[in-house]
Amino acid sequence: MTETIDAGRPADADRPACRDCGAALVGGGLHVAWCADCGWNTDPGADAEEEPRGRIERVRRRLARRYGEQLFADLTATGGAGGHSARSGRGRSARLAGCLALAVHGLTVALLAAGLAMVVAGRGLVPLLGAVPILLAVVLRPRFGSLRKATADRPVLRRPDAPELFGLLDEVAATVGTTGVEAVVVDTDVNASVRTYGVRQRRVLTVGLGLWEVLAPQERIALLGHEFGHYAHGDTRHGLVVSTAFQSLDTWSYTLAPQESASLLDDLMNLATALPRAAVDGVAGLLDHLTLRGSQRAEYLADEAAARAGGSEAAATLMDRLLCAGTLDGVLRREAVAARTRRGGDRSGDPAEGLWRRLAAQAAAVPATEYERLRRVAELRGHSVDSTHPPTHLRRRLLTAGTPHEPRIVLDPERAARVDAEFAAARRTLARRLLNG
Structure with a gap:
């Protein structure tokens, strides 16, 4: 109730x-x-909240909160995200970020060239030593991804498998000003995302049933509108050059991470890598600083795209569902434990058959007071989905400010049922996999 x-x-x-x-x-x-x-x-778990791991991630979280609050004030003063140009994130910082990302890739090319030169022109042990920079260049090379790796062992839907779903995706993408996806990957996460793969940057949508199954039809439209909105508004971090530079810097950080001091050799290695490690951290921090504000703006613009596609009310309630992500994860974990121990709940039949129905029922039973509490907790903690997102409570507040958007796409019950039917096989497969371990 x-x-x-x-x-x-x-x-x-x-x-x-x-x-x-x-x-x-x-x-x-x-x-x-x-x-x-x-x-x-209001927030009984405040003391138990874990700090993000790593200094860089903690700095990212602080910057995310600060930029999110600054942008919220700016956007509120100018009439919301819709009052800003879709290209507002492509300013001087974005150009500088692109140059810095090219420099990161240039280092990889330089390592490869130096290694090849040592192999071809060197004498004695030099050709053998040339393998070191070549190996580093191979490790640090830009990775474009592949659909096979992106899907792993998760169910994949393609256009012939799900014409109703892909028709809806194309309609939502066109509404926010972009194109659809090549495939849809389905998993159990309380999340959804669109990413690119391959040199041609084909798009794949990942739908987490932990989130999808608890959303009302219009909230699903808003979710899709938000994900496609990132590509419509040119999020710098989603660009090929910058995103692969972040991957290379993460690889550098992992490679140069200090080892546990168990011997003199470990201490000497940590000392030798201290300077390059600081350089990598500095470049990563600078690239983060140059792109974070644009990424925050892109999130607000993607939220505005969600409101245009599914309606402002649906986009705002979607924010509430995101605040409940931890609760929904907990429900799925308890279901898995109960199935494996054969205790709890109604187990007269196959527990996998009703898993998503039970999850949706749990979400529907969350009272308005709990949503209000979670919004206050988000405000106290500066909650965001991750360090690239503005605080969730500010995203919701901006969606409910000003003149609301009426939905451009209305997902009626009949069409929603046809889309659901195309998820049926993936729904059964993932439920059994989750509950059987």
């Missing part, structure tokens, strides 16, 4: 009182009991 927050009401016999202000607590049961008036117990 949906519950509304009535701030300022006194405690009654049915609800315990807040220990700080005496008002009636909201929530409880499967959800946190907290006070909507004074905020007591």
Whole structure:
């Protein structure tokens, strides 16, 4: 049952009182009991929140929050993301990022050229030593990915398999100003993404059933609109040159990471790699700084694309679902444990058959008070999906500010059922795989 927050009401016999202000607590049961008036117990897990691993990632998170807040203020003052040019992220910082990314790739080319020169023109041991820079160049080379590696052992849908789904994807992509995808990969994650692969940069959509199955039809349209919106608005980090430069820098960081000091040799190696490690960290930090603000803006613009495609209301409720990602992950883990131990829930039949239905029921049972609490927690913590996203509560607030968008695509029940039917085989396969381990 949906519950509304009535701030300022006194405690009654049915609800315990807040220990700080005496008002009636909201929530409880499967959800946190907290006070909507004074905020007591809003974030009981604050002390247990884990810091991001690594100095660079911690800096990224701080910058993400700062830039997200700055952009929110700018976009609010100018009438929302729709008031900005779709090319607003391609400014001076984006050009500098492109130059820096080319320099990173230039180092890889230089290593390859130096190694080949040593092999061809060197004498004695020099040709053998030339294998070292060649090997480094091979390790650091730009990787364009492949559909085979992207899919791994996950179900893949193609146009002949799912004409209704691909028709919908093409319609959403056209609505936000881009093109569709070559394939759809299905997994169990509480997430969705579009990525490119191959030299020709073909697109593949990954749909996580942990998220897809709990969304209403219009929320699904908003989700697709957001993912395609990244390509419509030219997100710098999604570009081939910059994205592969980040991959190369991550490889450098992994290669140069300090070893555990177990011997004098380890200490000498850590000392020898200290300077190049600092250089790599510095270049990575600079590239991050040059692209992060543009990436934040691209997220807001992608949210605006979601609102245009599915409607502002659906795009805003999608943000609430993202705040519940941890809860949904927990439901799937408990289902897996229950299936493997044969305890809990209704196990009269095949538990895989009803997995996604049970997940959707759990999501539908989340009361309005819990969503409000999660929004307040997001504001307290500066929650974002990762370091490239603005704070989620600001994304939702921007979607609900100003004149709302009416949906350009309405997914009626009949069409939604046809799309669902095309996921049926993947849904069964992944449910059994998840529950059987």
